[in-house]
Amino acid sequence: MELSNSTASTTALKPLLLLLLLLHYLSGSAAFYIVSDAEKIPESDVDLLEFPLNLEYLEAEFFSWGALGYGLDRFAPSLTMGGPPPIGVKKAKLSPFMKDIIAQFAFQEFGHLRAIKKTVPGFPRPLLNLSASSFATVMNNAFGKPLVPPFDPYANDINYLLASYVVPYVGLTGYVGANPKLQSSTAKRLVAGLLGVESGQDAVIRALLYERAMVKVIPYDFTVAEFTDRISYLRNKLGKGGLKDEGLIVKPAQGAEGRIRGNVLAGDKFSVAFDRTPEEILRIVYGSGKENKPGGFYPKGADGNIARSHLDDVVNYDLLNT
Template identity: 70%
Template sequence: MLTYFTSAIFASLLLLLISTKSEGDELSVSRNSSLPLSDVDLLEFPLNLEYLEAEFFLWGSLGYGLDKVAPKLTAGGPPPVGGKKANLDPLTRDVILQFAYQEVGHLRAIKSTVKGFPRPLLDISAENFAKIINDAMKRTLIPPFDPYANGLNFLLASYIIPYVGLTGYVGANPQLQSFEAKRLVAGLLGVESAQDAVIRALLYERALQKVQPYDITVADFTDRISDLRNCIGKQGFKDEGLVVPVELGAEGRISGNVIAGDKDSVAYARSPEEILRIVYGTGNESIPGGFLPWGGDGRIARSCLKH
């Protein structure tokens, strides 16, 4: 009898332990996988730019994009417009290919954390980049700027993209509530800012070189592109070229500006609305265009389109 009761008690305790462990596991999984809705929105929004970077870098370095490299990540979204292999020198191709695969990882990391959305329609055509450069220069360049023509042009075109994304991550970070979301954004921001720094460093080495066939230096190109982003972002000065007046350089003591930052050399922050104004090229978060001719996806971008 004693043996029976001992066995019964042991079995009951074992069942209780298993039950408790199971409930604890479910709670743990629930805490790790369920994010506040605001965090979900802020994590999904950057997919618009991560898709753009992935496609531009893949096409430029390989001559094909996500549909061949990681088709599941597209979730059936339309292929980009105008992508083609760029005429890159070996060093530039190596760097851009590294960036391309990094962006594939970014897409996977975000979509492993939140549901995300299919790849939106992207315009990475030479014509679209030419329009952006014309807007920056406030005149029509002849011949039209072609990002795929050579390594320098591709780096200048690349200058247009990652920096916008990193300012978005800086802006999103203080609004995030969960540790999981903050950790992901910190990791994404680290790599995006490094990409921008590499692009700026490679261009800074040739800051005074004339971009052929235009009588415009590399530094002037970056300055005009940054001015354009400040203008259509409509939220003040958050963008700087490679060479600035000394008073705007680090500690107001140097004109070289290989990494952009405010008066304390802290990265600038942008809101989703500012980013949409810039990537649409319209200066209005409700009017699509530019890199996203049908508009961005995710709740934040869609809500702007309804206004």
């Protein structure tokens, strides 16, 4: 009788032992992040989902402060995860109509942060430089000379729209680039949803600017269309990934079906959205043209495994050569 009980206990334990061995194997080599009992996200998907947090933080702060005069620390402090407050950001002088649109964008970005962090662990808000001088540097680089007076993104509707043109579109191309690399259905659904709203925001920004395409940006002797063209050219140059950016007015050959100059939405020869890699994005938002050289909007660099891997390469190189 005792032998029979012992055999039954051993038989009952076998499934549990097999499960423990499987979990040990997965934790040691396969590197999955468990979202629920139904799905596990591969580590590569986690990295690709976390990387966009860098731009979502930037957009959330820029839009929220621009429209409402406060950012995440006032409206959703838990989303910052203790990260440092942004440098130089402030409320913009916006018309009621523009303020309403930008406020909507702000709260949408809060939702994007929540959606990503609901799916993957995330990381604290990185240090962001959203000062007027940071945007002025971008514009100076775009035109190849200092603008006089320095460009102020917070001065009025047009300036703020042009500043909004600078970064959000870059994040959009990042989602397009990440999508084919994702493996899990959870990650694909999330990126598709984020891309849909980010594309909508970009369309609104471009449409509002397109309406003013031939308007001179006071006090400069350049039109809105010229600003967008210069900014897009700079992003192509910094990204080093070829033509992945277009202004509001293009040569007819570059327009939809090669037949029109108006370019309210940017796209390739098939009017399909351009894509960018994380490295291309880092080169642009750092303003350095190098994914391992922080600066621009990210004085201490972006966060997440992908961005940190490039910074770690620099640190390791420096250690080896000291």
